[in-house]
Amino acid sequence: MGEAPVFFVDNLQDELSNGFVLKSKGLETSTDVGDRTFVIGGANNDSASSIGVQIYEKSTGKWVIPTVLGTKPKPCKGHSAILLNEDRIMIIIRGSTQDDCIWFLEVDTKYVKEQKKVLGTEVVAWSKGVRGDAEKPIVISGPSGVGKGTLINMLMKEFPSMFGFSVSHTTRAPRNMEKNGVHYHFTERSVMEKDIKDGKFLEFASVHGNLYGTSLEAVEAVADSGKRCILDIDVQGARSVKASSLDAIFIFICPPSMKDLEERLRARGTETEEQVQKRLRNAEAEIEQGKSSGIFDHILYNDNLEECYENLKKLLGLDGSAPTNHKSSPKGIDLPLNHSVSKIDNKILINCETPELGNASKNLIVLDVSSLKGGAPGRTRGLNVYAIDSFSDGLNGIHKLS
Numbered sequence: 001m002g003e004a005p006v007f008f009v010d011n012l013q014d015e016l017s018n019g020f021v022l023k024s025k026g027l028e029t030s031t032d033v034g035d036r037t038f039v040i041g042g043a044n045n046d047s048a049s050s051i052g053v054q055i056y057e058k059s060t061g062k063w064v065i066p067t068v069l070g071t072k073p074k075p076c077k078g079h080s081a082i083l084l085n086e087d088r089i090m091i092i093i094r095g096s097t098q099d100d101c102i103w104f105l106e107v108d109t110k111y112v113k114e115q116k117k118v119l120g121t122e123v124v125a126w127s128k129g130v131r132g133d134a135e136k137p138i139v140i141s142g143p144s145g146v147g148k149g150t151l152i153n154m155l156m157k158e159f160p161s162m163f164g165f166s167v168s169h170t171t172r173a174p175r176n177m178e179k180n181g182v183h184y185h186f187t188e189r190s191v192m193e194k195d196i197k198d199g200k201f202l203e204f205a206s207v208h209g210n211l212y213g214t215s216l217e218a219v220e221a222v223a224d225s226g227k228r229c230i231l232d233i234d235v236q237g238a239r240s241v242k243a244s245s246l247d248a249i250f251i252f253i254c255p256p257s258m259k260d261l262e263e264r265l266r267a268r269g270t271e272t273e274e275q276v277q278k279r280l281r282n283a284e285a286e287i288e289q290g291k292s293s294g295i296f297d298h299i300l301y302n303d304n305l306e307e308c309y310e311n312l313k314k315l316l317g318l319d320g321s322a323p324t325n326h327k328s329s330p331k332g333i334d335l336p337l338n339h340s341v342s343k344i345d346n347k348i349l350i351n352c353e354t355p356e357l358g359n360a361s362k363n364l365i366v367l368d369v370s371s372l373k374g375g376a377p378g379r380t381r382g383l384n385v386y387a388i389d390s391f392s393d394g395l396n397g398i399h400k401l402s
C-alpha cells in the first residue's frame, strides 16, 4: 500500500535551454518517471489547441520537446497527474464533465518504445480513458470476393444496434453504388500518406495496388457509440492490428475453392478483367497466410452463405445461447474544479470538495485501474468508477458509476 503524491509545477524556468518558452500559468503538473520529469499542460501560447508536454532530463539538465502521438486533450483549467505502473501518467482534467475527464499520457509503454525506434525521437502518446468494458472489436479478413462484405451486411442488418462498421480509407476509386463516408473514405494518396505519417492510422496496407487503412478515429467512433466494431481488412492489416494494442477477435473467411472465388468475383462485376486476375493471384497467398499465420482465432468456410452466417453468429454468441442486448453506455462523472488526488494500490482516489455545501460535504470518487486494457493509439478501456457520498460524515452511500 503506498500513496503517490501529486506535484504541481512551482519553479520552472521561464526560458528553457532549448529555446522553448514556457509561460507558466500555474496550470502545469510535473511527474517524475525515473530520471525524467514530465511537465504536462499549460499552453505555450494562447492559441494552443491542446495540452503541451515537455520533458526535463535531470541527468543532462536539458529540456526535450517530444513527438506527441494520439488524440490530445483540449487545454483545460488545470489537471492532476499521477504516475501508473511507471509507464503512463493518468491525467484527471479539472472542471470537466462526462467522458472527457480521464486521459493517459503513455511515456514508456510498448507502443511508445516501438514508436521511438520508428521515429528516432523522444515520443509520448495520449489515449483517452473510457469507463467500463466495450466488447472486443471483430476483425474479418479473407480474399477479395469471398463474401466478407455480404456477411458483415447481414450481421449489421440483423443486429443494427449492436454492431458498427469501421469505415476504412482507400485510394481506390468508388464503385457505382459506393458512398463516401459510408463504404469508405475515398481519399488522395498524398493526403492518406500524410495522415499515416501523422500517426492517424491503426493499420494500413497496399492491397491490389491501392492503399487501404483503418484510422484510429474510425474504430473509436464505433466504440464511443457503444457498438461493437467490425473491421473488414486484408491479412496484412490483420497482422498489424494483431501487433497493436487493440484487443480483437480475428476471423478468416475462406472460399470453398479458387473456382468458386473466381465465379463470385466475376459475378459481382465490379472489377476489370485485369483487376480480377490480380485479386485472384493475391488470394492464393492470402488463403495460405490466413490458414497458417496464427493470426486468426477462427476460420469459417463460406460455401453455403446461410450456413456460414449461422456459424459466424454462433462464434459471436448470437445464436440464442447468449443475450443479444448490447450494454448501455456507462454514465459520466462531473469532476469539480476543486479536488485532490491520491493513489492507493490500483485505486485512484479523487477527493471532491463542494464548497457551497460546507466542509462536511465531500465526495470521494474512486477510479479502479486494475483492469486497464488497450491504450495509445486509441482509448484506454476498463476503468471502473465508484462514488462514495459525504464520506467525512460517514459512508452514506456507495454508487458504482460504471
Ligand SMILES: Nc1ncnc2c1ncn2[C@@H]1O[C@H](COP(=O)(O)OP(=O)(O)OP(=O)(O)O)[C@@H](O)[C@H]1O
Pocket (backbone or CB within 6 Å): 142, 143, 144, 145, 146, 147, 148, 149, 150, 151, 264, 265, 267, 268, 302, 303, 304, 305, 306
Ligand atoms: N456463399 C456464397 N455463395 C455464392 N455467392 C456468394 C456467397 N457469399 C457471397 N457471395 C457473393 O460473392 C460476391 C462477393 O462477395 P463480397 O462482395 O461480400 O466479397 P468480399 O469478400 O467483401 O470482397 P472484397 O474483399 O473485394 O470487398 C457477391 O456478389 C456476393 O453476393
Ligand SMILES: Nc1nc2c(ncn2[C@@H]2O[C@H](COP(=O)(O)O)[C@@H](O)[C@H]2O)c(=O)[nH]1
Pocket (backbone or CB within 6 Å): 141, 142, 143, 144, 148, 168, 169, 172, 203, 204, 205, 207, 208, 212, 213, 214, 232, 233, 234, 235, 236, 237, 238
Ligand atoms: N489492410 C486493410 N485492408 C482493407 C481495408 N479496407 C478494406 N480492405 C481490404 O481490401 C480488399 C479490397 O477491398 P475492395 O473494397 O477494394 O474490394 C479487401 O480484402 C478488404 O478486406 C483497410 O482499412 N485496411
